[in-house]
Amino acid sequence: MREREDEWTGLMRSAISGDSTAYHRLLKAVTPVLRAAARRGLARAGQPVDQSEDIVQDILLAVHLKRHTWDVSAPFAPWLFAIARNKLIDALRRRGRRVFVNIDDFAEVLPGEAPVETASAGEVAAQLQSLPARQRDVLQSIAVESASIKDTAAKLAMSEGAVRVALHRGLTSLTAKLREQ
């Protein structure tokens, strides 16, 4: 587990210094751990575990938008688990229950644990529809149609800079909407 967390720290350092491939790998690597913890938290609170994917996406958005609060000289896992625990508590509270989430929920996950099938997530997709048209089109193009920033710019007749701005604003307002719902 030590090794896995050192690898995350290394990937996040590369990501912060501009390596988007390392960032992609890191997010892929942490997702199963977050998913298992979300399922465990939901199960313990007596909630249906099929909502775990909404929580996972909520955590990933927060990790993305708050990554500047990670200290590059510190290990990544404690920071990640603090964000995740915060989001999990929020999600459970929103579902009407006050729950204590144990930090061990995250640390306990063994590397060999069977991957859970990806459940459907509805909240992000639903909020996507309420974004301003520009932001929604850009997010649709990049997320759903897997277009690059360059292709999206060409398709929507925008500059690449404008696509980048709309993408970031879209992610920020998605997160704000998820928080307020």
Added chain:
Amino acid sequence: MDTDQLIKTLAADSAHRARPVGFALMLALMAAAPVSLLMFFTELGIRPDVMTAMRNPFFDLKFAVTLALAIAAIAVSLHLSRPEASLRGFGWLLLIPAGLLTAGIGGEMMMPQRLPMMTRLMGNNSRMCMTAIPLLSLPILAGALIGLRHGAPARPALAGAIAGMLSAGLAATLYASHCTDDSPLFVATWYTLSTALVTAIGALAGSKLLRF
């Protein structure tokens, strides 16, 4: 949008660089400070005998206390803006202003005084103090909260409370130059009560605004 698609989207946005929380806080405080300064100079102003007052160590002590509070609270705020941080190892910073004030009270006790203790404690401006410090701190508190929204505090109410102390410390620094009550007993009573009020407002606002 499934999770793989979301991850791909986040990676596409990885070039975006957010400013550090300290920078955001500094900008927000610099934007808010003129509002409080304007309020101070139009409604209160510096006391006319300030040149004489500066020779009184208890007048100077007020600034040491309020600035120590503001600086300690800024440091604690920035620390708490990281999600994995707790007060441990940082909370003692907030004891510095209390220590200075205690030392001041001790110092005053050892000197011969013209006025009885209760008179010094009650002073002449307690109501003004309780009004001015909270009002002057509101714009600063708003700025501090806006700046700290760039962070990710695990306990938003606590982070908001510290933001309240920060703004009360800065507001009290302004007010101290107006107020003619210099006894550390007055400061310990009325400045503390004002700070507690702003801290409570900060905690309340923080619990709403600093969630991420």
